[in-house]
Amino acid sequence: MMVTTLALLAAGPASACGGFACNQQIPVLQNAERVVFAVDPIHHHVEMHVQISYTGEAKDFAWIVPVPEVPDLFLTTGALFNQLAVATAPVFTTRTVDEGTCVDDRGLVPGGFYAEDAAFSATAVTTAGGTVSVVDQKQVGPYDTATLAASSTDALLGWLSDNGYALPAGSEDALAPYVSSGGYFVALKLEKDSDVGDLAPLALRYEGDAATIPVQLTSVSATPNMRLEAYVFATTRAVPESYLHVEINEAAINWGRFGQNYDHVITEAANEAGGHAFATDYYGPSSIVPPLFDPDRWDEDGLRGTIDPADWVYRLQGELPVAPPELFPLLEDHVAGLAPGQGASFWSCPQCYYSSPQWIDGVDAATDDLIERVIEPLEAAQHLLDQYPKLSRMTSSLDASEMTVDPVFVLNEDMNDARVSNKHVAKMVYECGNGRPRNAVARRFELADGRSIDLPSTDWIDRHHTTDFKYMQRHGLADQNAEVIEQTGPTGQPEILADFTSDLADLALAANRDLGYGCDSTSSAGGSAGLAGVLLALLGRRRRR
Numbered sequence: 001m002m003v004t005t006l007a008l009l010a011a012g013p014a015s016a017c018g019g020f021a022c023n024q025q026i027p028v029l030q031n032a033e034r035v036v037f038a039v040d041p042i043h044h045h046v047e048m049h050v051q052i053s054y055t056g057e058a059k060d061f062a063w064i065v066p067v068p069e070v071p072d073l074f075l076t077t078g079a080l081f082n083q084l085a086v087a088t089a090p091v092f093t094t095r096t097v098d099e100g101t102c103v104d105d106r107g108l109v110p111g112g113f114y115a116e117d118a119a120f121s122a123t124a125v126t127t128a129g130g131t132v133s134v135v136d137q138k139q140v141g142p143y144d145t146a147t148l149a150a151s152s153t154d155a156l157l158g159w160l161s162d163n164g165y166a167l168p169a170g171s172e173d174a175l176a177p178y179v180s181s182g183g184y185f186v187a188l189k190l191e192k193d194s195d196v197g198d199l200a201p202l203a204l205r206y207e208g209d210a211a212t213i214p215v216q217l218t219s220v221s222a223t224p225n226m227r228l229e230a231y232v233f234a235t236t237r238a239v240p241e242s243y244l245h246v247e248i249n250e251a252a253i254n255w256g257r258f259g260q261n262y263d264h265v266i267t268e269a270a271n272e273a274g275g276h277a278f279a280t281d282y283y284g285p286s287s288i289v290p291p292l293f294d295p296d297r298w299d300e301d302g303l304r305g306t307i308d309p310a311d312w313v314y315r316l317q318g319e320l321p322v323a324p325p326e327l328f329p330l331l332e333d334h335v336a337g338l339a340p341g342q343g344a345s346f347w348s349c350p351q352c353y354y355s356s357p358q359w360i361d362g363v364d365a366a367t368d369d370l371i372e373r374v375i376e377p378l379e380a381a382q383h384l385l386d387q388y389p390k391l392s393r394m395t396s397s398l399d400a401s402e403m404t405v406d407p408v409f410v411l412n413e414d415m416n417d418a419r420v421s422n423k424h425v426a427k428m429v430y431e432c433g434n435g436r437p438r439n440a441v442a443r444r445f446e447l448a449d450g451r452s453i454d455l456p457s458t459d460w461i462d463r464h465h466t467t468d469f470k471y472m473q474r475h476g477l478a479d480q481n482a483e484v485i486e487q488t489g490p491t492g493q494p495e496i497l498a499d500f501t502s503d504l505a506d507l508a509l510a511a512n513r514d515l516g517y518g519c520d521s522t523s524s525a526g527g528s529a530g531l532a533g534v535l536l537a538l539l540g541r542r543r544r545r
Helices: 078-088 153-162 171-180 262-272 300-304 309-319 327-334 343-348 363-387 458-463 468-474 501-513 528-541
Strands: 002-004 030-040 045-050 061-067 072-075 091-103 123-127 130-140 143-150 184-190 202-207 222-234 237-240 244-248 277-285 390-398 408-412 423-437 443-446 452-455 482-487 495-499
Touching: 030 078, 030 363, 030 408, 061 202, 072 130, 072 363, 078 222, 078 363, 078 390, 130 153, 143 153, 153 171, 222 237, 222 262, 222 277, 222 363, 222 408, 237 244, 237 277, 237 390, 244 262, 262 277, 262 390, 262 482, 300 309, 300 363, 309 327, 309 343, 309 363, 327 343, 327 363, 452 468, 452 501, 482 501
Parallel strands: 002 061, 030 222, 091 423, 244 277
Antiparallel strands: 030 045, 045 202, 061 184, 072 202, 123 130, 130 143, 143 184, 222 390, 237 408, 244 482, 277 390, 423 443, 443 452, 482 495
């Protein structure tokens, strides 16, 4: 039996957000987690949207996640995760500026870097270890679900084992904190007639005022430096409470490769803050996310009046702003002759498969299934965009040994005006003067925080077989990944625990003075070593959580 907990996007046989993934012998490793929340402080409820990825036999699939209160369960859509990830992804671009008149523009890539950079009733079940109450059981989409409460960890493990949920080694210790807190557990399997292609994202709505990711379960099968992304829809900004908050040192970003090392910088910044820290990738209007569903374009009657699957698809393409991934297995379930995995290509080009594709069970059956599996989840996801004006995206990275505290995100109205853009822009200035060749002149790399870093000419970079980023690394400018480490909470402004802004500015000045180009010193005296000393002092003072 394969068990996963709280889904996310991860490579491998199974993936889960805030839990463990395993088979009976060898844990299935996770390498990423992505969770979407909506927090409504007026009605005191939280929505948690999660994705489930799994490879294996349908009979072996199962899923478990702890929640603080009894939840309502409903299907959501992968389109929500896809659109959020694309719309709010950090983007690093460099604007090129010429001082004077430059000539001989060679060896550059866009961005100016040298080309090389490029309500319920419970049924109680008594086991040897205690009592498990089956609070709710129902079918949700392709899933048979059960919501459980347990008097002890042994009782919960006994119920799961008796009902065919095989758990990995270490599950007892991972489950214990959630059992002792008096929480609930949602367990689900695929219903008998469903296959793995029917897996769909699931949403849980429960009473609460804070968003929590239960990573202590994830520790059972997490990969090193597992990336964690939290999206919070709300009326104001969301910030970490149980974890620290960091602002990254933008000089540690490889701008020449458009920030491809961003994940690494986040990982190291979190490590510099003691392992428990998030950075904010984006905070601002939720309208940054394109629409997922438009009721004015949706025409159910027109869809039911189509003749064959090709006409049905062409009409539906005009009615949906996006093509959610749940749509493709639906086509495979209803269009005759479509093999598993062919739904996406049939959606793109229906006429490429058959001259006259036919329904297996008719247009009404396909449309009914479409409404349940695609349209209603899209409407629920669009509701988040319509109801909540603000969106926060926060990122971290955790090892299994660091998953000792669950990340908790709270709303902070006092930080509502502190918008955080996901668009990062730096400036590369070529000091050309009067008609000097661009490849032979000195340059200045100017960051948004005001730092100006002198760089040698692209000719010099070429002759020394290096890159602009490696040059900055050699001078210690990228050694420190967190520029600011702070504590955030539900009220007030952040409490600054460590601010390396002036130290990093001093490093830049020292590197500029060293612009003899040929100097091979790794950094100025007191640079990265001095920052490390300050950081150790910070971590020594940091209170335990």
